[in-house]
Amino acid sequence: MNSKTSQPAQPAVSQSAESRFFNRELSWLEFNQRVLDEALDATSPLLERLKFLAITASNLDEFFMVRVGSLQMLRRQQNTSRDPAGLTAIEQLEAISQRTHQMVREQYRCLLKEIEPALQADQLRRVTKDELSDRQHTVIRQVFEQKIYPILTPIRVTGHDDFPQLVNQTMNLCVRLKGESDDKPKFAVIPFGRGRERIVTLPHEAGGYSYILLENLLEICIGSFFAGEMVLECVPFRMTRNADMELREDGASDLLKEMVEALDARREGDCVRLEVASTVSTETLSFLMQVTEVSEQDVYLLDGPLDLTVMMRVFEIQGFDQHRDKPWPSRNSPRIDATQSIFQEIAKGDILLYHPYESFDPVVRFIEEAAVDPDVLAIKQTLYRTSRNSPIVSALKRAAQNGKYVTAVLELKARFDEARNIEWARDLERSEVQVIYGVKGLKTHAKVCLVVRREPHGIQRYMHFGTGNYNEMTSRLYVDASLFTCDEDLGSDATALFHAVTGYSQPQRFRRLEAAPLGLREKLLELIDAEIDRKKHGQKAMIHAKLNALVDEQMIEALYRASQAGVKIRLNVRGVCCLKPGIEGLSENIIVTSIVDRFLEHSRVLYFHHGGDELVFISSADWMPRNLDRRIELLVPVNAPAAKSRLLSILKTHFMDTAKARKLMSDGRYVRSAVPAGTEPFRSQAQLYARISEEAQEAEQMRPTMLEPHLPSDVEKLSR
Missing domain, CATH: 1.20.58.310 (Polyphosphate kinase N-terminal domain)
Incomplete structure (x- = not known):
């Protein structure tokens, strides 16, 4: 379908x-x-x-x-x-x-x-208990006796007061046992706990793969847990708890301790959704609703496996490549010569990268090279979400151990990554990195790394600005922009930003950057009003924006005013969009599209015609109240002609999509873009990948064959 x-x-x-x-x-x-x-x-x-x-x-x-x-x-x-x-x-x-x-x-x-x-x-099958062969039954019994029975623990439950504190969004079994009388059954719960592997591989035909889910395996063997009892029913269920925790920073002398306490509170949040197999009896469902205290509105009776995120594990099963997309491996950017120092490459001119089409390796290399470069004096970086074994965090630790002044603004309040960031904070502090937990009342969501380097002409500052996190794993799936620069004004602004975030420095007026919550909202409104003013004076006026979300009322009203003035507005909003486009007299000059494809669209790119001067920005911020008012965010101008031209071409490509783009209608429907007769659908991600691959291939062919010496960062890697 x-x-x-x-x-x-x-x-x-x-x-x-x-x-x-x-x-x-x-x-x-x-x-x-x-x-x-x-x-x-x-x-x-x-x-x-x-x-x-x-x-x-x-x-x-x-x-x-x-x-x-x-x-x-x-x-x-x-x-x-x-x-x-x-x-x-x-x-x-x-x-x-x-x-x-x-x-x-x-x-x-x-x-x-x-x-x-x-x-x-095609021989990739999930097996149910009624489809098992004799051999598979034997394997199931062996797995149960050796790997499951000694570990899982059934818990007797009589009601809400003794119902166990089950882990949020984990699988559980509710078992109904025959009681002393037919109208008073006994109940028990078997929690799976977190991290329990749900896929159990079974014997299968050559070239195929068969598996059974753990909950179905347990249904077959459930009697072993209740010797001498009659099992009447065994039903999988899953609870989702409220995780919208409140952090009272004003009264927290130790933010790290406060975060740990807040995470503990999240584990005990109220149940907001109860998922149960649709085979559940009325009696057992009534019992589960009572002990979890949910209404009928919050109950989801499911006809198949609970928690379909388990299907990502099926997706990862080896083989069956005929049922997967052809890989799109990241390409090395022809704008960066791997045989040269990354700082020498940036000194030649601003470099724009577009991930994951282009490799994230230069971003990692930027920090790793800085960590071992004897001329680097200091590294200052924001960290919001990182990978589990982050090479960037490791590089920051190495830099501190090498005697460099290293500051990490690590956001402890990054939702669902709090526990990992707490561990990183402790680890970095042990390595003598200066760790700052951000600003009270605000999340530090900006993506910036500043490297201060001693050079023959004096002190030089090198920067990386991005729209995505410093996470080399998600960079393979998320579409984001990176800007490397040693621009003097941006270097001054980046330094001022870190001083304002880490110390008592009063925020100063930036030369080129804009930051939330200081002036980013005002800057955006000023840019929109400038297009309105030009249109009123008979000039051409346009606004193009690529965002993840558009929620903020003030920004939407500004776009409505621009539309009413005749400004042509094109928005590519991946997720939430509260603006109503195409309404006569309000927003008839606004077109909103959304692209969902194999990569997650995550870059924020803004364009204002500005009387033909063409202002282009990348940003860490979506247009939401939380981003503009309650987070440290950045709006970064892209002014270097080559980088600006490239970013404009990429933005234009996204707006040309007729394959994966849906257009938002004024009544809230999303409709696939129309494809002109006799033409093939235009798929922006495929077009970008083909274009960037061709550029990389051409650069590789033109590159002369030479012996490449190891850089200091290469030697450091080899020594580890």
């Missing part, structure tokens, strides 16, 4: 019809529908479809933990205030429940009716 449109983003309530905004939560669900549409696309390889199905499940997990959890808190507080779309918390929860139940039904129909039958025909 190839879904042409998704469902309208708004419920049938009178307030939303009068509103100038789409509801944020329902707009987000429509984004997840666009991800689900990729799983529904019958023209895509089967395992790629399965991967997108797993992504939709992971997205919903976070949505319930954060957004639904917050709304349920408002409902309990009897808060009757309305959001910008005119909806109360209760109305939003009702609309979310209706839309999400519909989406979940579509997920399971896609899995059970389309993807799994097709994979089974």
Whole structure:
């Protein structure tokens, strides 16, 4: 199935019809529908479809933990205030429940009716208990007795008071046992815990792969846990807890300690969603609803495996490459000569990279080379999300051990990465890195690394600015821009930013950068107003923006004013968009599209015609109140002619997409872009990859053959 449109983003309530905004939560669900549409696309390889199905499940997990959890808190507080779309918390929860139940039904129909039958025909099969061969039964018994029975522990439960503190979003079994009388059964819970492998490989035919899920295996062997008892029912279930924790920084003398306590509180959050196998009896479901204290609206009865994120593990099974996309490995940028020092390359002129089409290695190399370069005096860097075994964190530690002055602004409040960042903070401090936990009341979301180097002409500052995290793993999947520069004004601004974040320095007026919450919002409004003013004076006026989210009311109203003045506006918004485009007299000059493809669109790129002067920026900030008012964010101008021209070409390519782009309609529907008759759909990601690959190949062919000496960073790597 190839879904042409998704469902309208708004419920049938009178307030939303009068509103100038789409509801944020329902707009987000429509984004997840666009991800689900990729799983529904019958023209895509089967395992790629399965991967997108797993992504939709992971997205919903976070949505319930954060957004639904917050709304349920408002409902309990009897808060009757309305959001910008005119909806109360209760109305939003009702609309979310209706839309999400519909989406979940579509997920399971896609899995059970389309993807799994097709994979089974090619010998990749999930086996149920009724399909097991004698040999597979034998293996299951062996696995259970040797690896499962000694580890898992059944827990007797009589009601809410003795219900165990189950780990958020982990699998559990609820077992109903025969009681002393038929109307009083006994119940037990078997928690799987976190990190338990759910896929159990079974004997299979040559060239094939068979597996059973752990919960189905346990159903077969469940009697072994309850000797002498009669098992009446064994049902998988899963709880999602509210993870929208509140951190009271003003009263926290030790932010690290406060964060640890906040994480503990998250583990005990209220249940906001209960997922149960649809085979559950009325009696057992009633018991689970009672002990988890959820309403019928929050219960999801599922026809297949719970927690479809497990399908990402199936996607990773070796073999079956015929059901995967052809790999798109990152290319080495022809703008960086690997035989030269990275600092020499940046000194030649600003360098723009576009990941993951181009390798993230130069970003890692920038910091690794700085760590061992005897002329580097200091490194200052922001860290928001990093990988588990981050080479960048390792390089910062090495730099400090080599006697360099190293400062890391490490954001402890990066949602769902808090625990990892706490460990990194402790580890960095042990290596004598100066660790700053950001600014009270704000998250440090800016992506900047500043290297101070001693050179013959004096002190030189080198910078990396990015739209994505310093994470070499996600850089292979996320579309982001990197800018390397040694521009004097940007170096001065970067230094001032770090002084303001790490010390008591009063924020100064920057030369070229703009930062939230100091002046970024005002700068954006000024740029929009400048286009309005030019249009009013009969000049050409245009705004193009590529964002992840557009929620902020003030920014949306500014775009409405620009549209009413006749400014042509094109927006590429991957996720939530609360702006209503195409409404006569309000937004008829605004076009909004969204691209969902094999790479996650994550770059923020802004363009203002500016009377033909063409201002281009990259940014760490989406247009949301949290980014503009409650985070440290950056807006970075791209002025070097080659870098600016390249970024404009990339932005134009995204707006040309007719293969994976959906257009947002004024009623909230997303419609696939029209393809002109007699032409092939234009797929921006494929076009960008082909173009960048061709550039890299041409540069490689023109490069003379020579012996390459090891750089200091290479020697350091070899010595480890």
